[in-house]
Amino acid sequence: MEREVLFRIRRFDGEKEYWQDFRFTARKGMTVLEGLYFIKENLDGSLAFRASCRMGICGSCAVKINGKPRLACETQIFDVGDVLEIEPLDNMPVLKDLIVDMDGFFRKHEAVKPYLIRKDDDYENPKELLQTPKELHAYYDFSLCIKCGACYSACPASATRSDYLGPAAITAAYRFCADSRDEGREDRLALVSGSEGVWRCHFNAECSEVCPKSIEPAKAIQKMRLMSAIHMIKSIFR
Amino acid sequence: MEVIRHDIVIIGAGLAGLRAAIAAAEKSKEVSIALISKTYPIRCHSVCAEGGTAAVLREDEGDSFDLHAWDTIKGADFLADQDAVEFFVREIPKEILRLDNWGCPWSRREDGKIAQRAFGGQSFNRTVFAADRTGFHEVHTLYERSLMYPNIVRYDEYFVTNLFIEDNAVKGVSAIHLKTGDLVFFNAKAVILATGGAGRLYGFTTYSHQVTGDGLAIAYRAGVPLKDMEFVQFHPTGLIPSGILMTEACRGEGGYLRNRNGERFMEKYAPERMELAPRDVVARAMWTEIIEGRGFEGPYGPYIALDLTHLGEEKIEERLPLIRDAARKFAGIDPVEEPIPVKPVAHYTMGGVHTNMWTETPVKGLYAAGEVAAVSIHGANRLGSNSTAECLVFGRVAGEKAVEFVQGKSFSEITKEEMLAEEKRLFDEFLGRSGDENPYEIKKELNETMDKNFWIFRTGEEMKEGIKKIQELKRRYENIEIVDKKRGFNTDLMQAMEIGFMLDLAEAVAVGAYARMESRGAHYRLDYPKRDDENWLKHTLAYYTPEGPKLEYIPVTITKWQPVERKY
Numbered sequence: 177m178e179r180e181v182l183f184r185i186r187r188f189d190g191e192k193e194y195w196q197d198f199r200f201t202a203r204k205g206m207t208v209l210e211g212l213y214f215i216k217e218n219l220d221g222s223l224a225f226r227a228s229c230r231m232g233i234c235g236s237c238a239v240k241i242n243g244k245p246r247l248a249c250e251t252q253i254f255d256v257g258d259v260l261e262i263e264p265l266d267n268m269p270v271l272k273d274l275i276v277d278m279d280g281f282f283r284k285h286e287a288v289k290p291y292l293i294r295k296d297d298d299y300e301n302p303k304e305l306l307q308t309p310k311e312l313h314a315y316y317d318f319s320l321c322i323k324c325g326a327c328y329s330a331c332p333a334s335a336t337r338s339d340y341l342g343p344a345a346i347t348a349a350y351r352f353c354a355d356s357r358d359e360g361r362e363d364r365l366a367l368v369s370g371s372e373g374v375w376r377c378h379f380n381a382e383c384s385e386v387c388p389k390s391i392e393p394a395k396a397i398q399k400m401r402l403m404s405a406i407h408m409i410k411s412i413f414r
Numbered sequence: 415m416e417v418i419r420h421d422i423v424i425i426g427a428g429l430a431g432l433r434a435a436i437a438a439a440e441k442s443k444e445v446s447i448a449l450i451s452k453t454y455p456i457r458c459h460s461v462c463a464e465g466g467t468a469a470v471l472r473e474d475e476g477d478s479f480d481l482h483a484w485d486t487i488k489g490a491d492f493l494a495d496q497d498a499v500e501f502f503v504r505e506i507p508k509e510i511l512r513l514d515n516w517g518c519p520w521s522r523r524e525d526g527k528i529a530q531r532a533f534g535g536q537s538f539n540r541t542v543f544a545a546d547r548t549g550f551h552e553v554h555t556l557y558e559r560s561l562m563y564p565n566i567v568r569y570d571e572y573f574v575t576n577l578f579i580e581d582n583a584v585k586g587v588s589a590i591h592l593k594t595g596d597l598v599f600f601n602a603k604a605v606i607l608a609t610g611g612a613g614r615l616y617g618f619t620t621y622s623h624q625v626t627g628d629g630l631a632i633a634y635r636a637g638v639p640l641k642d643m644e645f646v647q648f649h650p651t652g653l654i655p656s657g658i659l660m661t662e663a664c665r666g667e668g669g670y671l672r673n674r675n676g677e678r679f680m681e682k683y684a685p686e687r688m689e690l691a692p693r694d695v696v697a698r699a700m701w702t703e704i705i706e707g708r709g710f711e712g713p714y715g716p717y718i719a720l721d722l723t724h725l726g727e728e729k730i731e732e733r734l735p736l737i738r739d740a741a742r743k744f745a746g747i748d749p750v751e752e753p754i755p756v757k758p759v760a761h762y763t764m765g766g767v768h769t770n771m772w773t774e775t776p777v778k779g780l781y782a783a784g785e786v787a788a789v790s791i792h793g794a795n796r797l798g799s800n801s802t803a804e805c806l807v808f809g810r811v812a813g814e815k816a817v818e819f820v821q822g823k824s825f826s827e828i829t830k831e832e833m834l835a836e837e838k839r840l841f842d843e844f845l846g847r848s849g850d851e852n853p854y855e856i857k858k859e860l861n862e863t864m865d866k867n868f869w870i871f872r873t874g875e876e877m878k879e880g881i882k883k884i885q886e887l888k889r890r891y892e893n894i895e896i897v898d899k900k901r902g903f904n905t906d907l908m909q910a911m912e913i914g915f916m917l918d919l920a921e922a923v924a925v926g927a928y929a930r931m932e933s934r935g936a937h938y939r940l941d942y943p944k945r946d947d948e949n950w951l952k953h954t955l956a957y958y959t960p961e962g963p964k965l966e967y968i969p970v971t972i973t974k975w976q977p978v979e980r981k982y
Contacts, residue, residue, distance in 0.1 A: 190900060207744075216854070216905075216906075218854070221852075221854070221896065221898055222897050222906055224898075224905045226453070226457075227623050228457045228459070228622040228623055228624045229457075229462050229623075230622065230623060230656070230658070231462060232739070232740070233461050233462060233550055233736070234459075234461050234622065250743045271902065271903050272902055277593070279570070282454065282570075286561050291516065291558040291559050291562060294515065297515060298515075299440050302508060302511035302514065303515070304514060304528060305514055305515065306525075306526030307522055308522060309521075309523075311526075312519060312521070315519070316519055319551065319554070322461075323454075323456060355517060357514075357515075357517065
């Protein structure tokens with residue numbers, strides 16, 4: 177099955193911003209990413225976008241498709257319709273066409289100490305740690321974040337406050353705090369309880385809505401708030 | 415022009431590159447380490463690894479280092495260097511535990527210990543896994559751990575264009591900073607290549623778009639030999655039509671392969687191991703079924719059914735959730751309900767930059783680790799779950815060796831002349847030229863040629879024709895034009911350069927394959943169907959010349975396992 181589709185792409189060449197239309201024949205099964213490659217290879221080589229795995233696991237190709245942040249690689253063209261409006265993600269500076277600057281996004285992720293913190297860490301002599309399947313499941317879903325930035329793009333708190341850590345970073349903080357092998361909860365709570373942390377969230381759950389891995393960052397933020405509240409009460413009585 | 419100095423420059427931030435960076439940083443707080451990648455680190459192809467990482471963890475339950483080594487050597491069709499394999503199998507368990515200590519969400523047994531599953535050609539259930547997202551979790555664990563070290567400096571989205579070597583010693587690399595389009599030079603005492611394989615030479619492939627063999631090509635052009643490039647692995651189960659990997663763990667967890675008559679045909683080809691024979695054996699069996707008319711017919715041509723329906727929803731959700739998700743999204747099939755349409759697919763580059771077992775190349779200060787390198791532990795055919803293991807073990811070795819090497823060494827400067835020449839080559843002669851060839855058309859024809867003439871079954875006649883075609887494409891490539899003339903984030907320029915790299919690598923694969931007049935592992939010739947240890951128990955080395963690859967051969971290291979006939 178084939179039919180003509182229209183890709184309407186918001187472009188930026190470093191100086192000016194404009195919309196450009198591309199019409200071509202798509203076939204059933206073709207993804208939006210395949211459509212972008214078709215345009216680049218046949219219609220306009222200057223079109224810039226990011227892509228790598230084309231199987232929904234590397235997080236490169238998140239863009240806005242008809243207003244909603246999605247992974248281009250796992251979005252079927254025909255599921256969207258005959259007209260596709262494609263734009264770069266929001267809340268990050270646009271570098272060129274569909275490519276946004278993600279450095280700030282990654283800095284926020286780094287800021288929450290997203291790694292296991294253990295007092296007995298011994299590089300030369302690692303030991304097998306025990307973790308039951310139940311303990312694994314307590315955090316596992318939150319370890320699936322691919323850092324594509326879709327949640328950050330959809331987040332109204334991130335739109336108004338550039339210093340807000342955002343859903344992906346707080347989810348990462350929660351993922352490690354909830355890991356039975358971790359001993360760094362206090363460190364991280366101090367980081368996410370501040371004015372740029374969990375209390376900034378407007379809780380309209382757009383992040384969970386758009387997450388391509390169904391991670392529910394809003395849930396992680398809520399759990400982190402609870403953890404942070406308990407931590408504060410405890411510290412009063414200490 | 416900007417010159418950036420670091421003691422060690424690592425190119426590539428997938429599993430091997432990240433592991434090398436951590437190893438170097440653990441070994442010394444004083445050395446400065448640059449980690450360069452053309453994407454962001456977690457966008458690397460290593461995240462696509464699904465099934466697992468082989469490691470002997472349970473000697474008390476019957477596994478042993480000798481058994482893992484033997485499986486690997488036999489799987490390799492005896493082209494692996496046995497000293498390297500022995501070292502490798504002994505080192506990997508520690509890497510599994512390190513990742514555990516750093517937060518990797520390994521799948522667990524009920525008793526809380528790390529779980530292991532069956533894999534092709536492995537005679538013990540020794541494949542450690544994190545559901546079917548093993549590579550993804552390993553990469554994220556390493557990336558996150560790497561954030562703890564202040565002496566690792568990341569250069570994300572820098573595209574490396576050249577390697578500078580003087581008096582057979584490495585002195586740095588040049589790279590385009592994609593954001594600005596500026597050419598920058600990295601002056602280094604040691605360089606580690608960790609850029610992965612060359613899988614995008616093929617059209618039907620499991621590889622990410624970014625895996626274009628850049629590190630291989632840069633080293634090759636700079637005079638470093640490539641080893642055993644004719645050995646390209648075809649994974650049995652690529653999803654149709656995209657080629658997305660359906661992990662071997664599908665079969666490890668009990669999945670079947672069926673032809674159109676419903677038969678589990680592997681009983682004809684590998685009665686003992688069935689679907690869990692090594693990949694070369696299974697891929698040939700599937701292709702034979704297809705050629706002989708026993709494949710299913712689909713809109714994208716013939717295929718084989720990967721049947722998981724008998725495993726049940728619960729097991730599929732727990733052990734193979736990514737597979738279910740991908741099959742649904744990319745083929746509209748729920749594997750709980752119906753079999754997945756698959757066929758063999760280009761999956762792994764057994765060959766690579768020639769190194770010894772310490773990741774040292776023939777050039778002083780230049781190291782290579784992971785898929786870009788041929789150590790060689792995979793020989794003519796890699797066993798599933800040995801590649802992520804390789805990245806961890808040899809990434810670590812490369813990082814440590816590089817630290818040892820740079821101690822007390824001084825920098826050797828990249829000269830003004832070299833910098834000007836590189837700038838002229840890239841921007842004046844390449845970006846600035848006009849021509850009437852579309853680089854993407856050349857890539858398309860290259861993919862078609864590799865898929866047709868250098869596929870699972872090969873003949874001298876077809877390969878000769880393929881070599882001619884590659885040479886024609888190389889000539890046409892001289893006449894390409896790059897549409898995008900701007901500097902900032904010029905992905906058009908980057909991809910055109912990648913295509914140039916791929917043409918050189920394709921020629922090395924093709925010429926090496928044509929010359930090897932035997933069948934061994936993944937290299938199967940209908941005109942020479944037997945393995946020939948008398949003449950061909952040796953590694954191929956390909957050296958770059960402007961006229962095409964010049965081949966030499968070196969012996970395989972045999973320690974205690976003599977080659978025998980390979981039966982499964």
